[in-house]
Amino acid sequence: MKTLSKARISAIGTYVPEKRLTNEDLEKIVDTSDEWIVQRTGMKERRLTSEQEFTSDLCIKAVENLQNRYPGALDGLDMIIVSTTTADYAFPSTACQIQDHFGWTDIGAFDLNATCAGLTYGLHTANGLITSGLHRKILVVAGESLSKVTDYTDRTSCVLFGDGAGALLVERDDSSPSFITFVQGTKGDGARHLYRTGLRSDLKGEELAGAGKMVQNGREVYKWAARSIPEGIKLLLEQAQMKLEDIDWFVPHSANMRMVESICEKAGIPVEKALTSVEWFGNTSSASIVLALDEAVKHDKLKEGDTLILYGFGGGFTYTGLLAKWGVSASGK
Structure with a gap:
């Protein structure tokens, strides 16, 4: 629904x-x-x-x-x-x-x-x-x-x-809203695979490395994302009663292009439909999706009315996927 x-x-x-x-x-x-x-x-x-x-x-x-x-x-x-x-x-x-x-x-x-x-x-x-x-x-x-x-x-x-x-x-905007449906979840036991220390130096009794720097077990993060995100995409489409063919663009967090390719393959999304910012900006965490959107706007790929899957995922582990319509016109009106 x-x-x-x-x-x-x-x-x-x-x-x-x-x-x-x-x-x-x-x-x-x-x-x-x-x-x-x-x-x-x-x-x-x-x-x-x-x-x-x-x-x-x-x-x-x-x-x-x-x-x-x-x-x-x-x-x-x-x-x-x-x-x-x-x-x-x-x-x-x-x-x-x-x-x-x-x-x-x-x-x-x-x-x-x-x-x-x-x-x-x-x-x-x-x-x-x-x-x-x-x-x-x-x-x-x-x-x-x-x-x-x-x-x-x-x-x-x-x-x-x-x-x-x-x-x-x-x-x-009552007549042309952007947001169609969402999925959201958390897998807190994955936190030990991606973290940065703050006021405490341990996590559930485990001694952590890092001293204020990011620490990542890339293999575990990759496995979690490649497994869970295609399932979330399927749920988004079921909730909206839509098919993959109805989606114009998939805009995931640009963590790693190989991860994006794996997610696309498992979800059945052509990689050509993925908007990313990873090639020239790297992994910019929460900024990566909006940078990818704007790159598509500047290259005249993303149009008002296009249907998007925006999918953020990362440390926590936590995620939110949104199925939405792009509501930005070229004139900004």
């Missing part, structure tokens, strides 16, 4: 830092090669923040990009939701920093942390708040400075991560 929605995705903006980290650059840092990285991940380069550039800076520039492309779109904004695992501070939230920068008043602002599923969690939350009638216009921002928490001595993981941010506007 289709879920009730009265919210539409109506505008998009993105930003990535200027600094590039190529595979050739990584060859000088760790024992790796361009061939090895491309073969296993599909990645060619990533963008990295400068020493004095942080997640709030990326998010603000993504919002400014949205404003420039869709003048007046943020008038009447009444909530900011930011997805990030790499906030500048424990508090204040990145959302509060965005509010302060733009000087918006009478507006709510909070961060959420669902790691690489953060963008879809944020969209799901915004849809619920708007459909319930509590809010009318919500800015959902995803931003990450993963380079600041990457262990560049770990040759298996340091090749993966990059920095970037994106923003999507979700607003009330």
